[in-house]
Amino acid sequence: MKENYRFEVDFGEQILRCSVCGFCQAACPIYGLTRRPALNARGKMLLLQEILNGQMALDQDLVETLFQCTGCASCEVNCPSGVEVPEILRHVRQEMVDRGTCHPAFTGMNDVLRTAANIYAESQPPDYMEKRKVNQRAEHVYFAGCVGAYREEKATEATLDLLDCLKVGYTLIDEVCCTGILEDVGYTLHSSKAGTIIDRVKATGAKALITGCPYCYRTFKNKAQFRGLAESGIEVIHISQFFMARDFGVTTDQVVTYHDPCDLGRHGGIYEEPRTTIKKIAENFIEMEHHHAQSLCCGAGGGVRGGYPSNSIGMARRRLAEAEAIGADVVLTECNSCLHNLSNAKLRRQKMKVFTTPQFIGHLLEEKA
Amino acid sequence: MLDKKIKNELMDIVGPENFTEAKIDMVSYAYDAMGSKGTPDCAVWVTTTEQVSKIMELAHRERIPVTPRAAGTGIAGMAVPSHGGIVLDIMRMDRILEINIEDRICVVEPGVVYADLQKELAPLGFTLPTEPGSSIVSAIGGNVATNAGGLKGAKYGSTKDYVLGLKVVLPDGRVLKTGSRTMKTSSGYNLTQLFVGSEGTLGIMTEIILKVVPLAKATKTGLGLFDALEDAGRAVIQTMSSGVIPSVMEVMGRYLIQAINENTDLNLPEVDTMLLVETDGYTQTEADAQMEKIIEIFKKNNASEVKLAETDAERTDLWAARKSTYPVSARLNNSILVEDVTVPMSRLADLFREFGKIIEKYDLKVAMCAHAGDGNFHPLITYDGRDKEMVAKVEKASDELFKMAIAMGGTLTGEHGIGIVKAKYMTLEHGETAMEMMRVIKRAFDPHNILNPGKMALDG
Ligand SMILES: Cc1cc2nc3c(=O)[nH]c(=O)nc-3n(C[C@H](O)[C@H](O)[C@H](O)COP(=O)(O)OP(=O)(O)OC[C@H]3O[C@@H](n4cnc5c(N)ncnc54)[C@H](O)[C@@H]3O)c2cc1C
Ligand code: SF4
Numbered sequence: 111m112k113e114n115y116r117f118e119v120d121f122g123e124q125i126l127r128c129s130v131c132g133f134c135q136a137a138c139p140i141y142g143l144t145r146r147p148a149l150n151a152r153g154k155m156l157l158l159q160e161i162l163n164g165q166m167a168l169d170q171d172l173v174e175t176l177f178q179c180t181g182c183a184s185c186e187v188n189c190p191s192g193v194e195v196p197e198i199l200r201h202v203r204q205e206m207v208d209r210g211t212c213h214p215a216f217t218g219m220n221d222v223l224r225t226a227a228n229i230y231a232e233s234q235p236p237d238y239m240e241k242r243k244v245n246q247r248a249e250h251v252y253f254a255g256c257v258g259a260y261r262e263e264k265a266t267e268a269t270l271d272l273l274d275c276l277k278v279g280y281t282l283i284d285e286v287c288c289t290g291i292l293e294d295v296g297y298t299l300h301s302s303k304a305g306t307i308i309d310r311v312k313a314t315g316a317k318a319l320i321t322g323c324p325y326c327y328r329t330f331k332n333k334a335q336f337r338g339l340a341e342s343g344i345e346v347i348h349i350s351q352f353f354m355a356r357d358f359g360v361t362t363d364q365v366v367t368y369h370d371p372c373d374l375g376r377h378g379g380i381y382e383e384p385r386t387t388i389k390k391i392a393e394n395f396i397e398m399e400h401h402h403a404q405s406l407c408c409g410a411g412g413g414v415r416g417g418y419p420s421n422s423i424g425m426a427r428r429r430l431a432e433a434e435a436i437g438a439d440v441v442l443t444e445c446n447s448c449l450h451n452l453s454n455a456k457l458r459r460q461k462m463k464v465f466t467t468p469q470f471i472g473h474l475l476e477e478k479a
Numbered sequence: 480m481l482d483k484k485i486k487n488e489l490m491d492i493v494g495p496e497n498f499t500e501a502k503i504d505m506v507s508y509a510y511d512a513m514g515s516k517g518t519p520d521c522a523v524w525v526t527t528t529e530q531v532s533k534i535m536e537l538a539h540r541e542r543i544p545v546t547p548r549a550a551g552t553g554i555a556g557m558a559v560p561s562h563g564g565i566v567l568d569i570m571r572m573d574r575i576l577e578i579n580i581e582d583r584i585c586v587v588e589p590g591v592v593y594a595d596l597q598k599e600l601a602p603l604g605f606t607l608p609t610e611p612g613s614s615i616v617s618a619i620g621g622n623v624a625t626n627a628g629g630l631k632g633a634k635y636g637s638t639k640d641y642v643l644g645l646k647v648v649l650p651d652g653r654v655l656k657t658g659s660r661t662m663k664t665s666s667g668y669n670l671t672q673l674f675v676g677s678e679g680t681l682g683i684m685t686e687i688i689l690k691v692v693p694l695a696k697a698t699k700t701g702l703g704l705f706d707a708l709e710d711a712g713r714a715v716i717q718t719m720s721s722g723v724i725p726s727v728m729e730v731m732g733r734y735l736i737q738a739i740n741e742n743t744d745l746n747l748p749e750v751d752t753m754l755l756v757e758t759d760g761y762t763q764t765e766a767d768a769q770m771e772k773i774i775e776i777f778k779k780n781n782a783s784e785v786k787l788a789e790t791d792a793e794r795t796d797l798w799a800a801r802k803s804t805y806p807v808s809a810r811l812n813n814s815i816l817v818e819d820v821t822v823p824m825s826r827l828a829d830l831f832r833e834f835g836k837i838i839e840k841y842d843l844k845v846a847m848c849a850h851a852g853d854g855n856f857h858p859l860i861t862y863d864g865r866d867k868e869m870v871a872k873v874e875k876a877s878d879e880l881f882k883m884a885i886a887m888g889g890t891l892t893g894e895h896g897i898g899i900v901k902a903k904y905m906t907l908e909h910g911e912t913a914m915e916m917m918r919v920i921k922r923a924f925d926p927h928n929i930l931n932p933g934k935m936a937l938d939g
């Protein structure tokens with residue numbers, strides 16, 4: 111007996127349009143790692159087709175694949191039939207959660223954010239806030255995001271040092287999580303937290319909100335709950351856009367490559383800004399095998415790092431293998447989450463360093479000094 | 480349903496982590512790019528010949544159907560487990576074991592993706608020139624088992640022309656080696672070619688020795704526009720008999736051109752028939768000289784316009800147009816059927832025209848294209864798969880197309896294979912005696928019909 115599903119209304123046509131050609135296998139990082147067709151976009155669309163045909167139910171057995179997707183959008187970019195897999199999955203997951211089915215890691219994340227300000231339930235502000243302007247008036251607000259604040263503080267500190275060094279007028283704010291990720295894993299973005307962020311940014315009188323996190327960037331720019339930013343004339347920019355126009359007066363002859371974060375590249379369309387900065391400092395810049403819109407996901411997104419940690423690390427290792435293959439000394443990225451996953455995945459024998467671009471520039475400035 | 484003892488044995492062979500009967504896996508393994516017909520009981524991911532051999536020994540003893548599967552991009556249901564049983568996924572056997580340019584060969588495991596092999600060969604100046612449209616995803620094992628082909632078939636042939644030898648696990652678990660690492664042999668029956676195109680019905684390949692050829696150093700791309708199909712058809716025939724063999728010669732029809740224009744920025748001229756052609760050679764002069772000859776033939780046959788790609792950008796645009804054929808067609812409706820009947824080249828224009836009448840009769844939307852250089856017709860029929868009446872019309876049109884192609888001295892399939900969907904036409908093409916001999920061969924290899932049963936009409 112076929113049930114009625116909400117996702118059928120908006121996405122039924124698209125799900126049916128998946129011609130099951132299998133081309134997404136070439137692009138999906140989870141399939142690439144596991145060679146398990148059920149985890150690939152085609153496997154996911156086939157299940158949804160069967161559900162819409164009334165042949166199976168949207169139940170707990172499907173969690174392992176429908177919740178195991180980094181949302182990297184490689185499948186979508188390469189799909190001949192134009193199937194928007196990540197968007198479809200977001201809606202399907204919300205319906206699963208409404209029906210009481212979810213991955214425990216994501217239920218946990220939602221529970222944490224109900225009471226805590228950030229996904230790690232940390233109550234102390236990060237150390238880098240101590241000696242810096244917080245919640246004050248300034249031309250710019252810098253927003254680190256949860257990973258930048260509590261897992262990759264050093265990278266955030268390096269970015270702030272660079273802003274200081276360039277004498278940029280900025281302030282930090284008391285951050286709360288943008289909660290965008292909750293929408294990806296079946297729950298809803300917290301309007302109240304969005305309101306808090308908007309109010310705190312507005313209170314500084316800033317004209318621009320600079321994010322260190324590509325995911326926050328996407329959320330602030332695209333989600334209705336953050337419309338208040340644009341309505342108040344506050345521009346949302348990613349740090350890589352901000353730094354593109356600057357000169358740092360340092361160069362390196364090390365072999366440098368760049369890992370496109372999915373949220374910045376495929377989802378945000380920002381490919382050249384980071385490269386412009388990097389090419390100014392690195393004379394030996396080489397692309398990895400997969401780059402720009404074909405970049406290979408680091409495996410951290412969509413909650414996969416929390417929900418399926420060993421596959422997440424496995425995906426990061428595949429990405430690092432590409433860096434190794436071109437003899438990179440330095441892998442740069444523009445996302446703290448990618449930085450975190452790639453760094454954790456690095457094998458002892460792999461001598462390359464993984465940094466965010468601002469972090470690397472900071473090192474070069476230190477060396478020069 | 481497999482009993483527990485058998486499942487445990489399978490887990491002992493491959494390790495529990497490489498065995499699955501999870502619902503999500505059973506759904507994805509029920510399908511290939513054709514669709515589904517039957518669900519497996521379990522699936523295993525194999526990594527060694529020894530594992531495959533032990534699994535087949537077990538399946539032979541217990542009479543369990545086994546369906547080998549590579550990337551699952553086949554479009555005739557060849558990797559669909561129509562009789563249930565075990566799906567044997569070979570995609571983790573993905574090592575390139577050897578590239579030996581001195582011997583002009585490479586040795587690969589069956590799960591190596593075509594494009595991944597090309598990436599290793601290209602820097603050495605060599606290639607496996609078969610390049611199927613699914614090259615970024617389909618695997619060499621699947622390519623060999625279906626005798627896959629591609630755009631360059633007229634000049635470079637298809638997969639069969641490059642397979643020199645195989646390691647194969649037979650349906651009872653014995654391991655067989657065929658062929659050799661040499662460029663030629665006249666020793667004994669050609670068992671290698673028996674497995675090429677056998678769609679996993681005779682044995683499971685675990686190693687493949689392939690011949691590689693030098694990459695062409697220079698190419699030239701051109702386009703001929705025709706107001707009448709007959710003119711284009713004649714131009715193809717005269718080109719192919721002129722002594723010049725283009726590396727690519729593609730026909731595209733008006734509806735396809737219009738669909739490409741509506742969905743891309745390519746702005747193609749909306750003529751009746753377009754011929755996209757490429758020549759290649761060791762030097763640019765060689766490629767250019769061949770193209771000149773072809774252009775001359777196009778003009779003689781009333782081409783309304785002839786264009787040459789003068790820059791890389793122009794060349795890229797022309798290929799983008801050809802490559803967009805499938806994506807553009809796939810978006811026109813929720814279902815797509817790609818046929819690949821092949822006729823003697825001299826009959827291709829007739830086939831285009833006659834199939835045009837069938838399209839009109841059933842009021843179908845069909846993007847017409849073909850690898851004209853080898854007579855391989857590729858109509859892409861797009862339709863609403865939920866509309867039963869429409870589905871019936873598409874089936875009737877296909878049925879008529881198959882019969883028409885055979886009547887013209889052609890074949891049901893130039894490169895996609897028979898699988899489930901074309902099985903019922905096998906006798907029409909091959910006749911009773913040939914079918915009986917195929918079944919004798921099948922029984923000699925697989926007396927219990929456990930290896931990929933239900934395909935190619937071999938069950939009888
Ligand atoms: C959009 C699109 C475009 C395509 N374009 C082309 C094209 O241009 N030319 C072309 O020829 N085809 C084309 N195809 C069809 C398909 O890609 C080919 O048939 C391809 O060779 C199948 O390879 P696979 O790895 O997907 O094999 P699968 O579909 O997984 O398997 C195909 C057959 O091979 C058998 N098999 C797989 N591995 C082994 C093994 N190790 N030992 C024995 N048997 C084995 C299977 O049992 C099955 O019978 C296209 C398909 C799509 C969806
Ligand atoms: S590439 Fe697109 S149409 Fe093809 S199987 Fe994947 S999701 Fe479906």
Ligand code: SF4
Pocket residue numbers: 137138139140141149150151178179180181182183184185186195196407
């Ligand atoms: S979004 Fe990425 S991880 Fe998810 S199915 Fe598509 S390619 Fe795979």
